[in-house]
Amino acid sequence: xxxxxxxxxxxxxxxxxxxxxxxxxxxxxxxxxxxxxxxxxxxxxxxxxxxxxxxxxxxxxxxxxxxxxxxxxxxxxxxxxxxxxxxxxxxxxxxxxxxxxxxxxxxxxxxxxxxxxxxxxxxxxxxxxxxxxxxxxxxxxxxxxxxxxxxxxxxxxxxxxxxxxxxxxxxxxxxxxxxxxxxxxxxxxxxxxxxxxxxxxxxxxxxxxxxxxxxxxxxxxxxxxxxxxxxxxxxxxxxxxxxxxxxxxxxxxxxxxxxxxxxxxxxxxxxxxxxxxxxxxxxxxxxxxxxxxxxxxxxxxxxxxxxxxxxxxxxxxxxxxxxxxx
Amino acid sequence: xxxxxxxxxxxxxxxxxxxxxxxxxxxxxxxxxxxxxxxxxxxxxxxxxxxxxxxxxxxxxxxxxxxxxxxxxxxxxxxxxxxxxxxxxxxxxxxxxxxxxxxxxxxxxxxxxxxxxxxxxxxxxxxxxxxxxxxxxxxxxxxxxxxxxxxxxxxxxxxxxxxxxxxxxxxxxxxxxxxxxxxxxxxxxxxxxxxxxxxxxxxxxxxxxxxxxxxxxxxxxxxxxxxxxxxxxxxxxxxxxxxxxxxxxxxxxxxxxx
Amino acid sequence: xxxxxxxxxxxxxxxxxxxxxxxxxxxxxxxxxxxxxxxxxxxxxxxxxxxxxxxxxxxxxxxxxxxxxxxxxxxxxxxxxxxxxxxxxxxxxxxxxxxxxxxxxxxxxxxxxxxxxxxxxxxxxxxxxxxxxxxxxxxxxxxxxxxxxxxxxxxxxxxxxxxxxxxxxxxxxxxxxxxxxxxxxxxxxxxxxxxxxxxxxxxxxxxxxxxxxxxxxxxxxxxxxxxxxxxxxxxxxxxxxxxxxxxxxxxxxx
Numbered sequence: 001x002x003x004x005x006x007x008x009x010x011x012x013x014x015x016x017x018x019x020x021x022x023x024x025x026x027x028x029x030x031x032x033x034x035x036x037x038x039x040x041x042x043x044x045x046x047x048x049x050x051x052x053x054x055x056x057x058x059x060x061x062x063x064x065x066x067x068x069x070x071x072x073x074x075x076x077x078x079x080x081x082x083x084x085x086x087x088x089x090x091x092x093x094x095x096x097x098x099x100x101x102x103x104x105x106x107x108x109x110x111x112x113x114x115x116x117x118x119x120x121x122x123x124x125x126x127x128x129x130x131x132x133x134x135x136x137x138x139x140x141x142x143x144x145x146x147x148x149x150x151x152x153x154x155x156x157x158x159x160x161x162x163x164x165x166x167x168x169x170x171x172x173x174x175x176x177x178x179x180x181x182x183x184x185x186x187x188x189x190x191x192x193x194x195x196x197x198x199x200x201x202x203x204x205x206x207x208x209x210x211x212x213x214x215x216x217x218x219x220x221x222x223x224x225x226x227x228x229x230x231x232x233x234x235x236x237x238x239x240x241x242x243x244x245x246x247x248x249x250x251x252x253x254x255x256x257x258x259x260x261x262x263x264x265x266x267x268x269x270x271x272x273x274x275x276x277x278x279x280x281x282x283x284x285x286x287x288x289x290x291x292x293x294x295x296x297x298x299x300x301x302x303x304x305x306x307x308x309x310x311x312x313x314x315x316x317x318x319x320x321x322x323x324x325x326x
Numbered sequence: 327x328x329x330x331x332x333x334x335x336x337x338x339x340x341x342x343x344x345x346x347x348x349x350x351x352x353x354x355x356x357x358x359x360x361x362x363x364x365x366x367x368x369x370x371x372x373x374x375x376x377x378x379x380x381x382x383x384x385x386x387x388x389x390x391x392x393x394x395x396x397x398x399x400x401x402x403x404x405x406x407x408x409x410x411x412x413x414x415x416x417x418x419x420x421x422x423x424x425x426x427x428x429x430x431x432x433x434x435x436x437x438x439x440x441x442x443x444x445x446x447x448x449x450x451x452x453x454x455x456x457x458x459x460x461x462x463x464x465x466x467x468x469x470x471x472x473x474x475x476x477x478x479x480x481x482x483x484x485x486x487x488x489x490x491x492x493x494x495x496x497x498x499x500x501x502x503x504x505x506x507x508x509x510x511x512x513x514x515x516x517x518x519x520x521x522x523x524x525x526x527x528x529x530x531x532x533x534x535x536x537x538x539x540x541x542x543x544x545x546x547x548x549x550x551x552x553x554x555x556x557x558x559x560x561x562x563x564x565x566x567x568x569x570x571x572x573x574x575x576x577x578x579x580x581x582x583x584x
Numbered sequence: 585x586x587x588x589x590x591x592x593x594x595x596x597x598x599x600x601x602x603x604x605x606x607x608x609x610x611x612x613x614x615x616x617x618x619x620x621x622x623x624x625x626x627x628x629x630x631x632x633x634x635x636x637x638x639x640x641x642x643x644x645x646x647x648x649x650x651x652x653x654x655x656x657x658x659x660x661x662x663x664x665x666x667x668x669x670x671x672x673x674x675x676x677x678x679x680x681x682x683x684x685x686x687x688x689x690x691x692x693x694x695x696x697x698x699x700x701x702x703x704x705x706x707x708x709x710x711x712x713x714x715x716x717x718x719x720x721x722x723x724x725x726x727x728x729x730x731x732x733x734x735x736x737x738x739x740x741x742x743x744x745x746x747x748x749x750x751x752x753x754x755x756x757x758x759x760x761x762x763x764x765x766x767x768x769x770x771x772x773x774x775x776x777x778x779x780x781x782x783x784x785x786x787x788x789x790x791x792x793x794x795x796x797x798x799x800x801x802x803x804x805x806x807x808x809x810x811x812x813x814x815x816x817x818x819x820x821x822x823x824x825x826x827x828x829x830x831x832x833x834x835x836x837x838x
Contacts, residue, residue, distance in 0.1 A: 035785075064702075064785050067793055070544040071702060071783060074694075077365065077546075080701025090544065097546040098364040144531075145545045170531045171449060174799045184448050269798050304545075337675040344676035345683075365698045419594070426595035427602075433815030434808065435774040437781060438789065441796035442804050446618045517686070518774075525690040525778055536690060540782070543694035555691050562686035 029060035030236060034083045034223070035072030036063050038268055040117070040192060041108035041221055042085055044283055046267045048247025057239040070143055076101070076226060083225050083240065087147040088295055091224045093304065096311050100227035103292075103321045105241045107221030108281035110211035115279040119195055120152060120207045122187040123180045128207050131161025140171035140179065140188035145304065147220060148189045153302050155210035163302065180204055192278035193270050200277075214298070217282060219291045222321065230318055241320040245285045252283060287321040289313070367549045375553040385557060391534040392561070396523045399455045403462030403519070404512055411470020412496055412504065421471070428467065436461040436518070437525055449530045454523075461522040462515040469511025473504025509573045516569055520562060535561070620802040629806040637791070638810065645787035646814075648704040649776040652711025656772075657765055660716045664723025664761075674724075685717045689775050693782045702783040707776055714775040715768040722764025726757025755833045762826045769822055773815055 032054075036042045045063065048054055054061040064081060066072050073091070076084040077099045085107060094101040110116045120139075122128050128137065134156050141148040153163035171179055176188040177198040187207060190198070198204035211218045223244070230237055254260045256276075264275045293313050299305050349369045355361040356368040379385045414421045440457055447453035477500050485499045527536030535558045542551035603622060610621035632638035667674040693710060700706040734752050743752075780789025788811055795803040 065794075066702070066785050067790075067797055071697075071785070073546075074543060074697040075701040075703075075785075077698050078701040080703060080705075090546075094546045097548065099546055143544060144541060169449065172444075172797055174797055175445065175448070179448055182448065184450060337671065340672055340675040341679040345679055348680065366695075422592055423594045423598055426592050426599050429816075430599065430812060433770070433819055434812035435770075435777045435815060437774060437777045438792055438808055438811050440781065441792050442801070442808065445796055445799065445801065445804070517688070521688045521690060521774070521778070524688045525781065528690055528694075528782055536688075539691055539694050543697070548695075548698065551695060555687075555695060558691050559683070559687045562688055563683065566686045 029055065029058055031060045031062060032083060032236070032240060033062045033064060033081045034085070035066055035075060035081045036085045037068065037072075038065050040264060040268055040278070041281055043264055043267055044247040044251045045085070045223075045244060046247075047250045047263060048244050050263060051247065051250055053243035053246040053250075054240070057243045059236070059240060059243065061240075068143060070146065073101070073224070076224065079226075079229075082229055083223050085221060085223050087221045088219055088292070089145065089147045089150055089299060089304065091222060092296060092299060092311070092316065093145070094224075095316055096305055096307070101224045101316075102227055102230055102318045103222040103287055103316055104225050104230065104237055104318045105223040105244050105321055106219065106284050106287045107223060109220055109284055109291075110216075110218040111279075111282050112216045114209040114212050116209050116211045117195075117279050117281040118148070118189060118191040118211065119209050120155065120187060120189050121180070121195060121198060121204045122207050123183070124203060124205045126187070126205065126207065128187055131156035131159035131163075133161070134187065135161050135165040136167065137186035138167045138169050138184070140169050140176050140185045140190075142173050142190075143170055144168055150298060150302060150304065151210040151214060151218070152189045154298050155208060155213050157301075158213055159208070177201075177203055193268075193274045196278050197274070215291065215294060217284075217288065217291060219287055219295060220281065222287060225318075227315075237318070237320055238325055241325040245325055248283045248285055255280075285324045287317060289317060289322060292316060364548060367552055371549055372552045372556060375549050376556055379553055379557070388533055388535050388538050388554075389557075389561070392523055392527065392536070392558075395451075395454055395458060395526070395534065396519055396565075399458035399523070400462050400516065400519050402455070403459040404466050404515060407463045407466035407511075407515075408470050408501075408508060411467045411508075412474045412500055414467075415471040415474025415504070416496060416500060428464075432464050432468070436464075436522060440522075440526060440529055444530055449532070454526050454530065457526050458519050458522045462519040465514040465518060466508065466511040469507045469514075470504060473507030474500050476507065477503040506577055509577065513566075513569060513573070516565060517562075520565065524558065617799065617801050620805065624802040625805045625809070628800070628802040629810065632803065632806065638807070641786065641788045641791040641807075642810070642814070644704070645707075645776050645780065645789065648707035648787070649711055649772050651704075652708040652776075653715050653769065653772040655708065656712035656715030657719050657768060659712070660719035660764070660768075661723050661761060663716075664720040665727065667720070668724045668727030681717065681720065689714050690778050690782060693779055697783050702785045704786075706783055707779045707787070710779045711772045711775045715772050718767040718771065719761065719764040722760045722767075723757065726760030727753070729760060730756040758833055759830060762829065766819075766822055766826065769818060770815065773818065777811070 034045065036045055049061055049063065064072070064075075070086075070090055072081060072084040073086050073094055075081040077094065083104065091101050091103060108117070110118075128134060134152075139152060141152060143149070149168060152168075153166070156163045156166060169185065171185065171188065173190050173194050176185065176190050177194060179185045180188060180198070181203050189210065195206075199206060211220070225237065251260070261272050261275050264270070265272050268275075270278075296305070296311060296313055296316075300311075305311055352361070352366070353368045353370060356363045356366060410424075414424055436457070439460065443453050443457050447456060481499050481503060482495060485495050490498065523534070524536035524539075527534035528540045531537035531540065535554055538554045539551055539558065542548070542554060606619070607622040610619045611623075629638070663673075663677060667677055689710065692713065693706070696706055696709060700709055730753050734756070738747075738752050776787065777789040780787040781793055784790030784793055788807055792804055792807045795801075795807065
């Protein structure tokens with residue numbers, strides 16, 4: 001009896017196996033795993049998936065949410081993820097340390113004028129006005145050695161202070177407002193929606209706009225892949241970026257519409273009202289090499305690229321990132 | 327079945343050889359490219375980096391931060407757990423009252439409390455000490471209860487006949503008798519406490535060895551990451567060895583007094 | 585059963601009182617997101633189950649945990665038995681084990697992410713790693729606990745090697761091995777949550793972390809209570825299974 005049972009189970013499994021392979025054959029979609037963060041900056045990716053642009057290019061994109069970009073890139077290095085969304089600093093650091101990361105598409109950038117999507121803020125009534133005032137104070141960033149940490153330091157330097165005298169503390173974005181209110185922190189660099197929520201609630205006020213102070217259109221984040229993956233799959237990368245760029249188009253063209261708001265709210269877990277009131281980042285379809293160069297210089301100035309070998313900025317950018325893929 | 331540990335010298339040599347061969351194999355694998363040196367650096371490079379960190383003194387501040395947090399939370403956690411455990415083990419009504427609550431909290435993996443405590447208590451020392459203290463508390467409590475219950479009633483009755491007050495009985499009879507059991511719990515708590523100290527530093531980072539490991543990983547400074555990891559491993563090893571030594575001394579003293 | 589309930593009555597009443605106090609305080613005089621009412625916590629649990637988010641998270645955690653646990657335990661029993669019986673093996677493995685054992689688990693996660701990524705593979709390896717040590721130590725201890733006289737008798741009676749293992753060695757060392765497995769089980773759950781908090785992309789640990797970032801305390805409390813329940817059930821199931829296995833072996837070998 002047991003024998004009969006085993007035989008029928010094996011038969012059923014074989015049938016299922018044949019059916020499954022047949023169905024995937026019929027679909028002919030290449031699986032691509034992309035790590036992302038559920039924030040507004042990655043909304044073009046969500047739009048491209050929702051609108052079926054990737055499927056149209058023959059790609060089955062599997063997005064893996066992580067709580068931070070710093071979690072996705074190590075998985076990229078391990079080969080478990082093919083494309084990772086991350087802030088520029090982490091990508092450059094990874095490339096510098098020999099992990100072969102290359103930018104294949106633009107993520108988000110800051111706008112041409114404030115309000116930016118992120119800012120330096122403090123408790124309401126704070127007397128911090130410039131870089132000198134920040135010295136000796138406790139300033140929150142969500143992770144050190146990231147773009148947030150870097151731009152606060154650069155802002156402090158440009159505003160007449162010594163960034164090395166700032167006491168940086170790692171605090172998750174949602175906890176910053178509360179920590180400011182209770183006096184555990186003196187200032188923080190935060191993103192939407194926490195920025196607007198804190199200001200609106202009368203708890204915090206904005207001290208400065210570091211992105212804007214550094215330059216217009218800071219290339220905040222990009223999508224990266226490893227050199228070995230790009231070399232092995234150049235055409236797949238082109239198709240992916242093409243579909244992704246269509247996602248950017250959709251986001252820019254439908255900005256503010258009900259469908260757009262619904263997508264953003266679902267993706268970021270914000271309420272529709274919050275979505276309507278926040279400042280938005282800028283989504284370009286290419287990465288500006290000069291802007292990347294400038295950021296690399298800033299990184300070097302603040303000791304992030306402290307090793308003894310130079311960084312070849314050209315090795316950072318793949319063609320799909322610099323020339324628009326139509 | 328090993329019949330005693332005869333011939334220690336050949337065994338010791340084999341042990342040393344095993345370690346050297348494993349590390350040597352890894353070194354060669356990285357050297358010849360079968361292992362990506364950017365992800366697993368060669369052991370010699372890691373040792374070199376460790377030496378740099380130690381000799382320059384850079385190892386001291388994070389070491390101090392980690393040890394401080396562990397020590398304070400451990401002492402407070404063990405202290406309260408032993409006290410409560412002895413009371414619960416000795417006095418039935420106390421046990422009946424608190425045991426369901428303990429049974430509810432015990433199976434919860436304490437790391438799961440960390441995000442909640444961060445949200446409630448912020449990122450300061452209060453949160454860190456609470457988290458680690460909670461983890462240290464339970465194993466010692468359980469063992470203190472068991473140890474107190476297992477005390478020979480004859481001892482207790484003898485003490486009572488000699489006119490010892492209940493408090494004196496607790497301190498002079500039950501505590502020493504339960505001590506071996508309590509130490510078993512304290513050993514588990516040491517490992518668990520260190521686990522939570524490192525985890526807390528990783529998630530609520532302001533310093534310490536755990537924070538550095540994560541920080542180096544995020545900056546992709548793989549060599550530094552491994553160097554700090556080995557330093558932490560050495561710390562764990564040293565803490566355990568010290569604990570065993572203290573345990574032997576304390577138990578010996580207890581047996582002598584008895 | 586009734587006797588146990590009656591003796592713990594005061595404790596159970598205490599629990600009920602605490603829950604009632606929580607509900608009353610959270611709905612009337614404490615108005616803080618830090619202490620959501622118990623009803624809100626329950627509601628979030630129901631919503632989580634209905635949406636499928638919680639079952640997915642639980643499944644992701646438990647699946648990786650059980651795979652890692654079984655892998656670690658099997659390796660530990662194999663290595664431990666080899667170490668107990670073959671001296672060179674013991675001499676070779678002992679220092680490696682003694683050096684690796686005190687490493688706190690969270691510390692090995694960041695390096696392993698670079699090797700295994702952030703998914704189930706990472707969790708399985710880390711859980712297997714942590715499950716290994718308590719069981720290997722106990723397996724060796726268990727082997728030592730075998731009565732040498734029983735072994736001699738077996739040898740004199742020319743009992744086959746396999747039969748000797750089955751009837752003498754395993755029943756004697758089984759209680760020790762099972763005790764080690766019990767320790768490893770609770771450690772496995774702790775390790776799974778730890779790995780998810782550091783590297784997470786799925787599982788209950790990641791769920792709690794995501795809720796922290798979204799500042800949804802009701803969901804966090806709900807997940808914590810759920811996790812406590814899971815830990816409790818795992819432990820009890822193991823104890824029940826342990827009792828049965830020991831009983832069966834005892835009657836078998838007799």
